[in-house]
């Protein structure tokens with residue numbers, strides 16, 4: 001067991017300044033957080049000198065791992081000449097050119113500072129374009145904290161079981177009823193539910209908001225039939241498709257929609273495109289993006305932001321993305337295949353009640369013998385949560401930070417040895433489960 005006394009001391013200090021000791025609800029604790037001292041490529045070193053392989057990478061942001069030298073050099077070069085201006089810079093044009101040349105759904109783009117903001121403006125753009133208020137979205141998927149993107153949880157199975165059809169529920173006490181009234185939930189890969197909902201509500205619905213492989217909802221691939229039905233039904237009713245690729249843009253050179261044959265009207269990005277600096281982007285068809293304004297008309301949808309398109313995020317993002325050549329994506333994909341296959345082989349060999357989902361550089365381990373096909377299967381009940389806690393704890397003991405209930409991700413800083421250590425940590429975990437009679 002590693003020593004963690006410095007993390008413990010920092011957490012005690014933090015508790016007197018932050019309401020729960022942290023400044024974001026997503027900080028993991030076991031039972032207190034690992035405070036980072038520094039990052040080194042695929043690894044991070046905590047304040048007690050422990051070294052961990054980082055499978056979190058700030059929630060899939062750092063596609064090159066920590067301290068990637070080309071990004072650091074680009075940013076250091078800018079620091080002394082001003083870090084934000086009211087005026088535009090060439091840096092934003094260069095990143096926009098890179099993204100629009102790679103991602104088919106991004107004919108035009110606008111930059112903001114987070115994925116939350118990107119999703120917020122994409123929803124507003126769909127409303128401005130269609131003149132309708134409503135949002136249809138996938139049950140259990142995560143899209144950030146804009147109210148209409150946030151209320152996406154149906155009621156969890158308890159006494160009554162899952163609700164059918166799913167209904168948006170308040171995320172916090174005091175959630176306006178009007179928000180709930182304007183959000184319609186869909187089950188992932190449910191073609192009938194999709195057709196029923198859009199047929200009944202199309203006059204109210206501006207957009208279907210969908211992450212092609214929603215990580216919180218299970219990191220499950222979309223069925224080709226669902227993708228085809230979505231395009232067909234949405235265009236029948238003049239409803240826009242927003243692909244939220246804040247996380248999944250990392251699935252390929254052209255992004256996740258291109259990979260799965262989805263043709264969205266709007267697309268949101270974030271995370272990897274900022275090279276480790278805050279960023280978000282809204283892209284889309286030229287015709288739809290005109291809501292942000294044209295050279296000769298006032299915008300239907302005003303969008304600003306003090307730090308939007310700041311040169312640090314723009315330059316860092318461009319350097320990080322330039323290094324993501326098709327070959328770099330291929331290499332990550334092969335490493336991802338290797339880790340998913342290896343985990344599945346271990347599960348099969350030991351007859352363990354686990355399953356694996358994911359694609360490209362992403363994977364999730366589920367405490368269910370059959371791989372989930374939608375959020376309801378991937379939902380962790382109390383027993384499932386306990387298994388996942390033991391697993392992340394065991395991984396930490398093996399020097400690996402495995403995100404809890406979210407996508408684990410690889411970075412270009414990782415090598416074969418890192419993949420092997422993930423597989424052997426999982427084997428050790430299954431061994432411990434068997435020995436304790438829990439497996």
Ligand code: PMP
Pocket residue numbers: 059113114115116117119142143144145211244245246247248270271
């Ligand atoms: N959409 C998706 C699909 C995400 O994964 C996230 C962040 N995990 C967001 C939106 C929100 O992004 P941010 O945390 O940058 O606001």
